[in-house]
Amino acid sequence: MHNPLPQNDLKRLITALRMKYATQFNRNFPMEGKNAVPMELVEEEAAKNLAGVTSMQFERGLALLYTSTNKFMPSFADFRAMCIGEDWWNAQKAWIKACEYTKIMKHVATELPDGTFQYREITKLAKFSLDQVRHYINDGEMYRAKDEFIRLYESYVMEAQVRGRVQEWYQEPKALTWNNDGKDFQPVDNEEAQKHLEELKKKLNVKNRAVPKPQKFQLTPRQKPVESYWPDPFANPQAYLQACAVDGVDVDMKIQRQLGGGV
Template sequence: MNNLICQNDIKMLIATLRTIYATQFNKNFPMDGKNAIPMNIVEQIASNTLAGVMPHQFQRGLVLLSTSGKTFMPSFAEFRTMCIGQDWWNAEKAWVKACEYTKITEHKAVEIEKDVFQFQEITTIAKFALDQVSLLINDGEMHRAKEEFVKLYGEYLAEAQLKGRVQEWYQEPKQLAWSNDQEKQIEHNPLPNAEAQKHLEALKQKMNVRNRHIRKPQELKPTPKPLSTLITNEWPDPFDQPDAYLKQCELDGCVVPATIRKQLGGRHV
């Protein structure tokens, strides 16, 4: 049992069929004999066939069933069409509406209630199927586009009905527009001429490199040492103090050539 119509609705349908088409119902669903079909099986088949039918659609189908005056009893599938046939476009009608939609240059909404507007030019499923075949239409392959459209629309329609959805109109997206009210809200308050000239002169001063005040960098000067400053760690003079000089070289690891050591007296060689 689906969650849209209840078991009592199915029993009401079967009771209506047995009342209006008693002979045909008993022939199609015999209660006795080797071909007997239990009534619970009949109810289950009817329930599965009517999956996705809304309660208001079911009630309309019952009214049509009772007032149609048809001689032959409709099948459960035909009764389903009676329930939802007026709510949904069939594939052929959807294709015609889709072709008309492509020719609309300015979309206009319809006022369905006071201050409530709605576009009613194409359904959401038809628009979705149309978008899928738009490239074929642009290439001029109308025959192939129609075949693809009818196929896609039938699949989308069956899926929507199975989920219990109702037909919805496609609503055009809102277009952003610049209103006159926004222009009125923007007011320009010009500055007095004297103040504007003042700002202009200040800008010129900033942009004029020649007139710009440039700070001089700090000038660094060396600090001279007084002549009386004693030089510390002074090496001994090699000519006045040859022994001390050679000894200092030995302590610091400086290599003194043999020729120089010989000239200094040959000591510490």
């Protein structure tokens, strides 16, 4: 993470603004009266807006401030943009590049001076912000997608600058390719294929390995039918009547006569 700008640099900036835009500076930050703003607060506000700006970037911004022909005093946020310059895309440019990126049918890498190739179609933060709003784009909500993209991108860039990171290009993932070393596939006959299959079976055959035995299913023995306590009155009427007499069961005389056991 970058250290905050030295207090001396903040004083140099405020001095440059007061000298070049005296009237506007005194109107925005009056030194006297009931609306007077202490210079300590002005320096504190400048330090907050310039968080993450390096010394080299600050010197560039200060040089641009001195050579600017703009008659209106830049805000501290505007001065920050002057310091950063082309080190980072601004939100509007990032959105335009993101829209162009969605139309690319075939990604082409750029050859660098050292002979290597690099994709320079979109930055990592712009690509990440684009991925966050793709659902709006797919639904046709372009205005909402743009507003959300700009909000996210500005937040991500601010965080990246505070952490001292630099803008990086997004690199397309490499596509999977089949490498056969230039050899053409030559089919083999059935006999040789069977030979290779048998060799493979031998390699897969592991001796002395524990093979779980399959579970055996056994039939449950049928239960013997329970013998009736009372004899069948139709098959053996005399035994039935005798059993009733032994147990003291009264049998109607009509039934006895039908069974042949009564007068």
